[in-house]
Amino acid sequence: MHKTNFSLRRLNIILIIFLLFSGHLNSQNKNSSDTLKKSIEVINTSEIPIKSGDIIIEYQRIQESAVSTLEIENRAQQTDSILSIIDSLMILDRTIDLGLETTRFLSNRMVFWRNFADYLNKEKKSLTKVLHVISDFEDEVEKDIIVWKNTEDKLVKDENQSTLLFRVVDVLKILDSAKYILKVKSEDLLIILNNTAERSIKVEEFINDLDKAYSNKKSEIFVRNEPSIFTIDYKDPDTRSLIKPLKNFYNTEFTELVLFLKKDIFEGILQLLLLIGLIFIFNEIKFKILKTDIIVDSIYSRMLFKIMSRSVSAAIIIGVFANFIIFKDRPELFKDILVLIISVPIIVIARTIVPRGFYKYTYLFGIVIILSMVYFIFPTDNMYFMILMLLIALIEMYVLYKLTVYFYHNPYNQRLYNLSIFLILLVHLGFAVTGFFALLLGSTTLAEVSLRIPVTNAFNALLIFSIVIIINGFITFGVETNYAKKLNVIRLYGEIIKRRAISLVNLIFFILWIQTILNVINIKRVVIDSITAFLHDTISIGSASFTPGNIIMFFLVIWLSIVISRIIQILLEKDILYRLNLAKGIPNTIAVMVKYSLVTIGVLLAISAAGMPLSSLTVLAGAFGIGIGFGLQHIFNNIVSGFILLLERPIQIGDTVEVGQLIGNVKTIGIRASCIRTFDGAEVIVPNGQLISNEVVNWTLSDQKRRIEVFTGVAYGSDPHLVKNLFEKVLKDHTDIIDDPTPKVFFKGLGDSALEFRLLFWTSNYHEWVRIQSEVVFAIHDVLYKEGISIPFPQMDLHFKSIDKSFDFGDKGKDETK
Template identity: 30%
Template sequence: MNIMNRFIKFLIFGAFLFLQIFAKAQEPLSEIFITLAGDTVIIHPVVITDINSKIKSISQRVNSINKGMVKNQEVVRVDSLIIADKLLITEENSRIEGIKEFVTIKNIEDLKREWSAYHDQYTGLQENITKRTKWFESELEYVNIEIQTWRLTKKALKNEKAPAEILKRIIATTNELKKLKKELKTRQSEIFIIQNDLADLLLKINVISVNLDNTMSELQLQILIQDSPFLWNALDSTVQFARLKHRFNESLGENVRVVNSFLPKNKTRAIIHFIIIIIIIILLFVLNRRVRLLKLPEGEKKYQNIKYVLYHYIASTLLLGLIITTWLYPDIPTSVRELMVLLLLIPSAFLIPVLAKGRVKQFLFIILFIFFINEILFFYQAKLFFSRIALLVENAIMIWVIYKIIISQKRTKSLLLGKWWIWIIKLSKLFLLLLIASVFSNLFGFMNLAVLLNKTVVSALLFAIVLSLFVIVVNSAVIILLKSKVLQQSKIIFKYSLFIELKIFLIVQITAFFLWLRAILISIGFLTNVYNWLIELIYHEWEVGPISFSIIGILGFFTLLIATYIVAKAIKMFLEEEIFSRVTLPRGVPGAITMLTGYFIVGTGILLALSVAGIDLSKFSLMAGALGVGIGFGLQNVVYNFISGLILAFERPVQAGDTVEVGTLLGVVKHIGVRSSTVRTFDGSEVIVPNGNLISNELVNWSLSDKRRRREVKVGIAYGTHPQDVLDLLAKVADSHKNVLKVPKPLCLFDSFGEYSLDFRLLFWVPLDSGLTIQSEVTMLVYKALEEAGMHIPFPQHDIHIKSFDPTVQKTVF
């Protein structure tokens, strides 16, 4: 019985379970969940009515993916570069290890620059390959989702007993997607291999760069270390000659290699450089022709120098063309840069007569020669005995030159052109001490220090010469350009040419000063150190409570504010002088445009300055609310006047140049500002009037619609004169004056019978700016005409009728 009961229970449970499974099987598959890239994606089957359009869309996407999988030129180039550069990097690393014995700071700088270029190149390639990898990941994710979607769709349609043709299309689409997935994974693996090789190359390049940095630091630390024997113990001619020859071959080979690698990489820049030089030489040639036609003062030294500089336009072009390499080739190798500096000696030698006269000119030529010898000397090895003797002789000559400059400072200043030579002469005592220190360093074997001190002085003086000539050439060209007929057509240049000259001269001098500092640091090999130190300093952030600031933020803030002010003033001047003076616009429109443009520039500049300073404006919402309350109370007059200024700009009831009368104030509006306007009275005083007064109070604008004003002359004629004759005479007088306007026509009126005269009025219109003068002249003409016509102007008189006299008075009077 128990067995039977258990059997029945088992059958019931089995039947129940079967029914549940059958019921589940009958339910349509609605969705599944899959995980891709850590995210859960819900997949729904495709509705049978959308299958055809969905398959068409997938077919188009598959074609697009197949096209994208084709190896593009970038991937092929990267693949070939990796294969070639693996061997190149290994060879270069071995070569660097081999030349460490003879390497100098100059060589290290070139190598660092070269490997930095390699690093930048491969970093860019790595970014492109990373983008390619992400594309493959995205497409694989899409394909996986579509495969799961069509699997789910196939199961759902089987349960619904869909047509066999549809199921076949689904199976074909699924197979195509699976094939595409396999191909994508294969290509993705290839990209991963390239990406891995790139990472290995970058790692090797970073290791080499670190080694170069360490070598540079070691060389710089050796400056204060005795690296050579005493000079009197260093003579060994056989060994020295062999080392000299070996060093020459090493240096020559290294320099040739650097130059050869530099030229192919800078073809585009070289073409641009050549075009700029052609433009400069044409410009200076034209200016040379132009200066002959201009009648310049013969006695002034400035114009004599201009003629000399432009006459030697080829040397001037070469000077400018070589100096601009600083901007055109920011990563120029040291060997190429030194070649450029040597070439600078040629135009400098031609142009020195414009910089100095007499004996000082000879000193400058000596400095050029010493620099040339220096470059040849340090091409070899400064630690060689031959080089040390040459350095000793150089220092002796330079000490003599600087000593002569010191003992005759006043005469030297008078013979040198350029204000900054005053500071160079003041530094001459320091230069003298450095040269003496270089001599002792050479004698006692501190050759790195001796070379550093010598190069500091010689480079400072040479680049002072070169950049002084640069300033003279640029200033000469600017002066003649501003005097040209083409530029003189500009009203701004015509009116403010001297002001523009001075500002350009200031900019050129500041530029030359920073180029001078940069050139000295490059010459002695400390530019990178100083640059890195400055970058670290100015970008370092200091925190004071919740506020953080940096030097670069403060400098950027004030620089942008100053630049905003300059740009706003320049654009205002340009609009007023160049645009609105040549274009006819409705009254007041030019002033409104100028004002609103100024507001826009200033507002934009302030926002940019705050952004550069690192101030987050979103954090000032509470402050803005408090400021709004403050404006509502304490600053309401300021805001009121500001809004009034905007109303004046748009409504234009008043503009600069108008003659206005506000209360007892009568004068000409000189300027309409943000908060107030300036009115110049006819007595010469300038009154600051808040803009709100011009809007809220009654204002008389004598020149709102036109610049005409009616004037009046009153005259009284003796009784007995015919009134019509007087009217005709007054009309004739008004018509005879050339400045009295004919329209409206002058009006003559017989006003009244006065106590002792017939009263007349002469009304006439005159230009506003000369009304008082014309009124006075017309009055004089009226008087003259009346006198000629015999018409008398009576004076006040009274008749007295005496009825009776006091006897005493009668006896006294009569």
């Protein structure tokens, strides 16, 4: 033992020395290679004719593959025209006083200029890519010029090679010409890139100005920016005008929407086709779900039955919601139209869920949505704006008041749930009342924000609730279908997968719901900026410094790698490799090795994500080696033994093994330890080192065969030949007893009370050997009983040499009775 420890420590010291000096050796090798690269390259005299022809063909290819001069000119003209348009539009928008505009106008202008910003960024990336290609060609030309220059110098010294010298000079002229052409192209492209970058900076600056004006406008909640409803001049034609705001709306937002749709007409057609496809798919799913015989035992399943009865509405909700998530930079009017479209199926689905008494509230909700889509057409000092906003305020106050009273008088059994609903309704009722009085006093910004909160939160809550029910319902039914249960993963871990998937969906949409609430109350940006500042705040402890974001990212990446590796391991072991008819134990070996490989990659990614250079792993490996030498020998021994078990496979999952006094089935084989389940049901964790270093009996390593032994006896006077034949017939007739090796019946000997027999037979069903042995014993008893052969028990004959005459055997009493 002492000798083993000394060898292990010596190995660790060698490992540390190797790690410390590996970097130095690598740097020496790098310097040596750099020196070799700097050696003078010269073309052999015999190869000059061939090489010169090859170089001419090569640079003809370069001229064809590189961008042509005509293409550069056309690109410059196109870019100049677009940049001129941007300059003209920028001059016009710069004359606008952004502080006087509405948030809707500012949002539309941001969307408008972000489209230009995206175009300019794409142009910059495209130009940069072309410049990189030309730069690579220039490097190749430069290297070839150096080689041919060296060759020219060599030939100048050799007076007998004048013909080849002229050839080399011609090649150098071609190379110089190619270098000049590439340089001109590069300079022209750099001019285009520089102009594009300048406009891109100006556009980004203007977008930032719009964003600041938008934020400032939304922060002016408590400013009285319009006359109150009592002091407004209703005699003013502009105040009562209906046609003028409509014309202005048509010339601005409607025109921008038309241009947007024309520009992205193909995308719009594609989305429409996708929506039609979703409707068809959901309709097919509806018939399958309604015809299924799956037991509906969860709230998601019951809700899904109701929602899928309106399959078209469900498809529209999913399709339009995906449009919201994927495509964010859309004109405000386009977003309003999508909200109006998706509101119809939301109301339809809400009617299938809520009691009949709540139907009128869903209709009023739809009316508020429509009014919210209309009031923005009019300026804030317009009479129709005031009327529409008052209608919205009155409807919201009525609905929220009625719902608050209802839930107050009809509480749920769960007190906390009922209190939460009551408080949410009460808070939103407060917002509606605030908006009503703000509108009366002329604080239109406060009124808009306050009245938008109830309807927007209700819309988002119904939308997210419907989507969560649909997705979680699909997960529940998907796991319960017969197609899914054909997979071993679903059959073994179906409930766990269902619970985890539903929890993940709920978490994602809860975060999304919180984000929408923060956006409605205008504090989303503040919260995000605060969280971002916290995550990037540097914390120093001594000479070490880190950020909370790096720490969170480190553990998040490791957690994700463990989860993903576990999922892949289960899929490989239970389904993919299981169906390939591989040798026993190989699926587990491959799955475990893949799992730990993915975990290792995840750890490396986590270290990189945390900002730690991977070169520091050398020091960590050295420290790990020292730890092994001093205190982690047993753990390291178990880990190495785990890899040996996985690679050599002397023990496999499902094997019946005997380790010392422990006997049971191998349940799992890990890197550090394995789990053995005894026949009593206990699960014993055995370090892998014991399975390698100690003697282990594997009853099922090569096959599932086991020999079973039964001892029995018959009474003296029985025919032993008949008994042997009967026993052989019993063994032959049993279906679980194999013919190879042949079952044997031996006449063991003449016992004290019986003729003793020994039965030896084999079975290929090892795990059922106790049952098989019992059935054979039953069959032996039945056949002996049928043949009238008795099964003896130990007997003893007692012989009396003398009897005391006074001893009474009881015969006298019997006679008297008679």
